[in-house]
């Protein structure tokens with residue numbers, strides 16, 4: 001399989017935090033959602049991918065090239081949207097266009113203008129007068145207006161209203177129609193990721209807990225609702241997380257391995273993440 005992005009044993013240690021030997025493989029033509037609680041290590045991982053911070057160990061490739069020694073040769077092919085906007089605040093979209101023309105040989109001015117119009121950004125408005133959503137939209141417009149083959153997005157849809165988020169998710173889906181295009185996106189809005197992602201990678205306290213096709217995850221897990229007495233009969237090997245409430249027990253279970261006549265609801269990605277993080281792991 002050809003990969004758009006690989007991280008192998010990537011490690012970074014801060015005083016109170018360790019990103020611990022993480023492995024991620026994003027196949028070409030796919031969207032991978034990168035989820036985890038606040039402080040799990042998502043932004044640190046994205047900064048390491050972009051070589052904005054120095055890793056302690058491991059290897060990262062983007063589009064098959066080493067992200068340290070060969071990044072220059074693929075700069076045109078990487079569209080990046082970081083959590084914080086990296087453009088000077090005293091510029092407007094017209095000036096950003098002029099700068100990007102010099103930065104990227106493949107800069108597509110018409111494409112940029114059409115995104116700016118689509119996102120209702122006034123070309124003469126200074127970035128410092130933008131709302132957070134407008135800043136994200138500008139960064140997305142830039143990322144999509146050169147010859148990007150991979151988009152790397154840190155919280156790209158946060159601060160955007162549901163209508164614009166939907167519009168942007170459609171743009172992402174359109175982007176990967178060309179099978180050589182791929183997206184690695186972190187977000188707290190898990191329902192957005194669930195709509196568009198082929199793969200989900202879940203990081204918890206600096207370690208990768210799950211990284212697999214979304215459909216397989218949704219197929220494997222379910223929420224068992226039962227009484228405490230019924231719960232005692234369940235094979236502990238199929239239980240992945242438990243919580244008690246006033247009506248009885250809710251448990252994240254491997255639904256295909258659960259034998260017996262139980263009521264099992266669908267688990268979505270958010271359920272899986274919450275059970276893993278908050279509830280006792282069995």
Ligand SMILES: Nc1ncnc2c1ncn2[C@@H]1O[C@H](COP(=O)(O)OP(=O)(O)OP(=O)(O)O)[C@@H](O)[C@H]1O
Nearest residue numbers: 014015016017036037038039040041042043044045
């Ligand atoms: N430059 C730094 N020096 C020391 N610690 C850092 C530095 N950058 C990040 N950290 C720590 O690394 C941990 C992971 O932070 P990171 O920003 O990667 O998390 P995150 O998953 O992106 O969180 P959020 O969802 O809140 O944005 C945090 O504990 C943070 O304090």
